[in-house]
Amino acid sequence: MDSRFHYACTVYGHEADVRDIFASPLPSTQIISASRDKTARLWAEDDDGSGYHQKHSFEGHTNFASSVTAIGPSEDYPEGLIFTGSSDKIIRMYSPLSSQPIAELKGHTDAVCALGIGEFQMLVSGSWDKTARVWIYKKGVAGVEGKQVLKLEGHTAAVWAVLLLQQGLLATGSADKTVKLWKAGKCVHTFSGHEDCVRALAALSACQFLSCSNDATVRRWTTTGECLHVYYGHTNYVYSISVLAGGAGFVSCGEDRTLKVWELDSSEPAQDIALPAQSAWSAAVLENGDVAVALSDSTMRIFTTKSNRAASAANVAAYESEVTANLAKSGEGQKINEKDLQPISALESPGAKDGQVIMVRDGTAIQAHQWSESAAKWTNLGDVIGANDKKAAGGKTEYQGVEYDYVFDVDIQEGAPALKLPYNLSDDPWFAAQKFIDDNDLSQYFLEEICTFIMDNTKDARKNHQPAAADGNTADDPFTGKGRYVPGADDSSAAGTSVEDPFTGGGRYVPGSGDNEIHLGGGVASDPIMNPNRYIPSDTDAMDTAPPVKPQSVLRPAITSYFPKEGYITFAAVNAAGIQGKLTTFSEQCGGLSESEMTSLKELLRADGDVTPSAIETLWKILQWPADCLLPALDVLRLTCLWHDFSCKQLCCGTTESDDRPKKLVEMLCRHIVTNDNSKAANANRLLSLRALCNMFAYAEGSAFLMASYKDVFPALSEGFNLGLSESNAQSAPYYGNKNVQIAAASLLLNYSVLLSASSEVKLNSLIRELSSAVRSSCVEVVIVHLVTGESMSDSEATFRYLVCLGTLISDDRNDTWVKEARALGAERVVETAGAVYSHVPKIFECTKSLSVMLFE
Structure with a gap:
């Protein structure tokens, strides 16, 4: 490759994670995105090339918009067509000029998480219902009409990726860790090798394609079943791959906060680009050669090899500050091996490649530094706050600027990143679980099991915890028990059956694993910043003074910790x-x-x-x-x-x-x-x-x-x-x-x-x-x-x-x-x-x- 990618601009507008991004075949340089805010949006490049502005928003989804594709203008569709898949199980078709769908394709029985477009008005979709489906759409008397022509069954878990190849071949990637090749509706080959969910596919040529996986690798395959190359470099799930112009290389992104640029025959990335968000859900190579990345911070970031489209020095500095701030506040801190730490003197030597990250010990702190080839210097990304799961001062764990007794990794489903569940021993587990559901827009279905998870993993700690009551005496928390969980320790308690939900994670806790009871009860009032869902009036809230409560001896004996309930x-x-x-x-x-x-x-x-x-x-x-x-x-x-x-x-x-x-x-x-x-x-x-x-x-x-x-x-x-x-x-x-x-x-x-x-x-x-x-x-x-x-x-x-x-x-x-x-x-x-x-x-x-x-x- 002749040149390196540099930050160009940020595209703002979505209100939640941007889940998918597609290089639009519509006129001019445009991008189409799909988001958890239930919309898809069309973006056009500004006249001066300095950024992008929203041209249209496509609505009608009743759940997350998770996949998008499109076709260019044709005789039947002068404006082109846009297709979106959603967690509401429906595929919708839009005219680029209308905010409401002009047709819907129904048949999947679970979320539609992948779409692919082919010749002869063919659309293929992948779903959590473990199937891929082939659809034909055409212009009818009443408008655009669609019909399912094939249902591809054979995967044993969600179909995360679909890819239409030449010669009538279709590839699908699944959470069952395999890639399947189909022809005329029949599976002609199964590719095995990935050790975790297959998340995306990309065509290199008529007979070669790429796959990426939650096992942190990218693989290069021939359509005859041979694995030509395994690319190592990511340190977490890889969600997306996109082939660069000319097919000489590709880009990949995922859960390790990086966009990586690869040459086909290289064993290591040619370039690592740090991103200011935990999850990079999708990457797309645009018509002009730029790369767009869809992120969990509700933005898209654009990178370019063209100097006239690169950001100004001031904007680059602002972007680097975002990267640093994101790493600092994340509290993610990977588990650090002492042998991986370097002395601070290592910063006196140049890095091996652009984007290289090393961790150095500075006194008691562990800091992350990244090598910038263009600036010929190490950039301090900040302290590794959660390194080795160590606690902050006072035995607390810091998360988003606030200290908690615990910050759990909670996986609602196998195959997606963990969500962070902060918890203090003074909090009511039931309300902490409800807040977690509200904050992450999850189904109430998970409430009981998330609460069970909290209680199972804090039993001993809650039993020994004596929060101060309003009168200064200690008060028993009704949520008491055994079995303390220390993040980073044995994960055996987290094993369980996965529930198919692509927006939450895999590998640590899967609801359904616990059968223990969940107690709903009182406890002292929580700090409203720590736990805003819970408020218990104190004695100072009294409008008047009533006679004291009769002694407990005259009350009905307490036979359960569920009631009487305390706290609103x-x-x-x-x-x-x-x-x-x-x-x-x-x-x-x-x-x-x-x-x-x-x-x-x-x-x-x-x-x-x-x-x-x-x-x-x-x-x-x-x-x-x-x-x-x-x-x-x-x-x-x-x-x-x-x-x-x-x-x-x-x-x-x-x-x-x-x-x-x-x-x-x-x-x-x-x-x-x-x-x-x-x-x-x-x-x-x-x-x-x-x-x-x-x-x-x-x-x-x-x-x-x-x-x-x-x-x-x-x-x-x-x-x-x-x-x-x-x-x-x-x-x-x-x-x-x-x-x-x-x-x-x-x-x-x-x-x-x-x-x-x-x-x-x-x-x-x-x-x-x-x-x-x-x-x-x-x-x-x-x-x-x-x-x-x-x-x-x-x-x-x-x-x-x-x-x-x-x-x-x-x-x-x-x-x-x-x-x-x-x-x-x-x-x-x-x-x-x-x-x-x-x-x-x-x-x-x-x-x-x-x-x-x-x-x-």
């Missing part, structure tokens, strides 16, 4: 940029917000924001927007109720005695809960209304407001579930099939039970205490209604929370008042049914056993 469930995950974008969009449709109003709303989106009274007035204003524009307003409301005590008081109490807006607010939220509208906007409003009500429990004023509003809230919850879960309305009102909605509704009832429990009595003023009997009676009734109407149709996590709610409501029943009421409402059958339906879920089964003792013995 709140929802703190936030995508501030997304909310602001929606506010701007809907503002134009609903009368407009001034610049100062937009600024005040932004402050409400920050936990540390400086909130002014005018901000609440602006929030009241946007809460009057039409229902189909209300999504960002409800999101702002949800966060305001959680983060800003004075603002929450204004929302729940009004600014004057005659202010009726609080009453109208709760009526509006309840109206969204029971609506029969099943549009996307209505479902989002329903979910956020429930979460906003949950968050109001964060402050005493909000709790009192919800107690006083129970006659609005409880009937809405009952009516909504009777509509949504009855068989006659299952099709017309399917919104309660949404797990997140079910869990939010269950969380709201559970929060009421926490407020009503003996441990919370001191937090209620005298007026509200007078309501507690009526509210508790209503709460018992509603939770049983939900259990009865849901039964086998409810999500297991929602069912668990309902059971904990019921247990909390009756665990301090000194006179059996609520026990008798629960019995009269049919609690015995409900509890037995839940135990039978979810006998495979340990925490539910154990809850039902405990409830049976409390109710009937």
Whole structure:
């Protein structure tokens, strides 16, 4: 190769990981990208060649957009066609001029993770359903039409890669570690050699191709089955390969934060380019010879060999600072062998090649340095924070600038990078697991197993941990047990069955491996920065002083650690940029917000924001927007109720005695809960209304407001579930099939039970205490209604929370008042049914056993 690649520019616009990138065959130098933000986008080069700008965004996905390809203009398609694959199992076709799909291809039964384009209007797809499929698309009377013509079966795991070769050959790469060659729908050869999932394929010629794998290698094959070369150099999963112009070499990228440039006949990379993100998901060689890389930091980075397209010295310096900062904050710190460390004097000698990284010991610190050929010097990339899994000062592990007792590598599925799960011993494992799910946009399906993982791996540490209570005494954490896990030690506890999800990782922990019980319980309040999903009011939150709680001896004996539940469930995950974008969009449709109003709303989106009274007035204003524009307003409301005590008081109490807006607010939220509208906007409003009500429990004023509003809230919850879960309305009102909605509704009832429990009595003023009997009676009734109407149709996590709610409501029943009421409402059958339906879920089964003792013995 004649020249080296240099940083050119960064392309911004996506709001989440850019999963795939394709060098567009459309006119001019363009790029097409697919992202976890559920969009694909078309980018065109700026006129001056200094960067790229977005030309179009393609929407309609209901889950991650994970693969993309395209064809150029033709007689049938003058503008060309763009194809996208998604985790929603559907392939969509777009005109480059339309944001909505013009056709859909359905047939896969799991996520579509790979697409390839061929001659004769042929498209091939790969999926987690272990198949590849061949489609023919054509222009019909009603527009573009597509039809599946072949279904290729034979792989035993997800098909991650597809490649159309010449002479009618098709190659597929799979998580079963093999590459298969197909002709006329039949497998004619299986290539073995990779030791882990095969992630991508690229054609070198009519009879040679490349494959890359999670085993950190790239292999060069002939179509007859011979492996000509194995390329070693990556230190982690290799996700993507792309052949350079002329076929003299290729580029590869993956999970080791590098883009590597290779010559075909070389055993080592010709160039290593450091990247400022953990995951480099995809690389593409563009028409002009540049290389584009799709990254997990929601950007694309462009590299060029042409001096006139290279970035300025200032921009290069800024890019290098990003690389350094990313490595420093990652806390990834690879396991370091002492023999791999070099003395600091090694920096006095030049590197062996551009991009070479060495680790040197400087006193007690280990630093990473990278050799820059052009600058002829070593660049300090920063301290290797997590080297050898060593703890920070005080026995903590640093992650993203915050110290934790543990930072676990959690793999939701085999074959993708691990996600980081930070955890402090003072945190409630259940809430830490929920925050992890919210932060990483994962399915609620994983909640129980992630929590089990936390508990299994911190048992001894939690047993020995004595957090300080508010009075200075030690308090037992209800999550206690045995078996401490030290990151980097024996991974035997992490073994398990993988679940096919390509956006999470492989090799350390796979949900499904643990059968241990999961306890939902109290503990002391967490630092809101460490664990923003959890808030437990302290004694200073009391609106009034109530008589002291009766001694434990007169309470019903505690027979399980599941209840009484302590601490409220709140929802703190936030995508501030997304909310602001929606506010701007809907503002134009609903009368407009001034610049100062937009600024005040932004402050409400920050936990540390400086909130002014005018901000609440602006929030009241946007809460009057039409229902189909209300999504960002409800999101702002949800966060305001959680983060800003004075603002929450204004929302729940009004600014004057005659202010009726609080009453109208709760009526509006309840109206969204029971609506029969099943549009996307209505479902989002329903979910956020429930979460906003949950968050109001964060402050005493909000709790009192919800107690006083129970006659609005409880009937809405009952009516909504009777509509949504009855068989006659299952099709017309399917919104309660949404797990997140079910869990939010269950969380709201559970929060009421926490407020009503003996441990919370001191937090209620005298007026509200007078309501507690009526509210508790209503709460018992509603939770049983939900259990009865849901039964086998409810999500297991929602069912668990309902059971904990019921247990909390009756665990301090000194006179059996609520026990008798629960019995009269049919609690015995409900509890037995839940135990039978979810006998495979340990925490539910154990809850039902405990409830049976409390109710009937």
